[in-house]
Amino acid sequence: MQDVAIEFEDVVAGYGDFMILNRLSLQAARGKITLLLGPNGAGKSTVLKTLFGMLRIRQGRVRLFGTDITGVGAKALLVQHGVAFVPQGRNLFGQLTVWQNLELGGITLGMKTTRARIPEVLDRFPRVKERLGSQASALSGGEQKQLEIARALLLRPRVLLIDEPSIGLSPLVVADVFTLLRQLAEQGTTVLMVEQNVKSALKMADEAMALESGRLVLHRRAEELLADPDIERLFLGGAQALAQQVA
Ligand SMILES: Nc1ncnc2c1ncn2[C@@H]1O[C@H](COP(=O)(O)OP(=O)(O)OP(=O)(O)O)[C@@H](O)[C@H]1O
Numbered sequence: 001m002q003d004v005a006i007e008f009e010d011v012v013a014g015y016g017d018f019m020i021l022n023r024l025s026l027q028a029a030r031g032k033i034t035l036l037l038g039p040n041g042a043g044k045s046t047v048l049k050t051l052f053g054m055l056r057i058r059q060g061r062v063r064l065f066g067t068d069i070t071g072v073g074a075k076a077l078l079v080q081h082g083v084a085f086v087p088q089g090r091n092l093f094g095q096l097t098v099w100q101n102l103e104l105g106g107i108t109l110g111m112k113t114t115r116a117r118i119p120e121v122l123d124r125f126p127r128v129k130e131r132l133g134s135q136a137s138a139l140s141g142g143e144q145k146q147l148e149i150a151r152a153l154l155l156r157p158r159v160l161l162i163d164e165p166s167i168g169l170s171p172l173v174v175a176d177v178f179t180l181l182r183q184l185a186e187q188g189t190t191v192l193m194v195e196q197n198v199k200s201a202l203k204m205a206d207e208a209m210a211l212e213s214g215r216l217v218l219h220r221r222a223e224e225l226l227a228d229p230d231i232e233r234l235f236l237g238g239a240q241a242l243a244q245q246v247a
């Protein structure tokens with residue numbers, strides 16, 4: 001693939017002695033939105049955690065824009081390689097204000113740079129901007145997710161890893177989040193996103209990959225997959241149908 005941003009080559013990784021990724025190989029293109037699909041427990045979040053240096057890689061290599069980052073830890077990935085991660089679920093300091101959460105998000109940048117960048121990031125999130133003095137826990141679920149993304153963008157990441165951002169959000173908020181990700185990609189950010197909201201995600205993504213039991217079972221262009229009459233069967237029918245598709 002031309003212009004590869006993220007590359008896994010035969011990666012084995014997991015938790016303790018229990019390996020989840022079984023010689024996983026995949027590639028995601030620079031400046032594109034790549035979706036990571038697959039059933040619960042397939043290893044989607046594990047891929048993001050492995051890429052972000054949170055799990056030990058037992059075998060294989062991970063590369064970022066051609067640079068080997070196997071074994072590089074989360075902090076170095078963030079600061080030196082421009083990788084930001086918005087994990088699944090809620091990840092804010094609920095007792096702190098929106099503003100304080102943003103300041104903490106920029107801790108690796110230093111306070112001066114962080115404060116200078118906050119207004120620029122907030123321009124993308126008008127609803128968050130109105131709530132700077134509120135406790136983060138007082139925000140709606142959608143506003144909290146937007147704050148998490150805002151916090152990640154303070155680092156001006158080259159690569160944004162985002163795990164199921166639409167969970168618990170209304171369709172309108174999901175549409176806002178997807179529009180924002182599309183804008184980031186147009187501006188050159190590489191996005192790797194896990195999403196269960198398959199149809200709407202495919203409409204905004206460039207590429208789609210599916211995992212099953214820690215292996216890649218499908219990699220196609222998003223619009224091609226969306227046009228596939230078998231899409232309902234593929235995704236509503238679950239992993240078995242996906243595996244048949246590849247066979
Ligand atoms: N911290 C952990 N310790 C041990 N096993 C874990 C841990 N996190 C995940 N696993 C296991 O790893 C496997 C893959 O989990 P992962 O979270 O990557 O799946 P997923 O595809 O993201 O699923 P979901 O759609 O439910 O979020 C599962 O069997 C899960 O139980």
Ligand SMILES: [Mg+2]
Nearest residue numbers: 044045046088
């Ligand atoms: Mg997950």
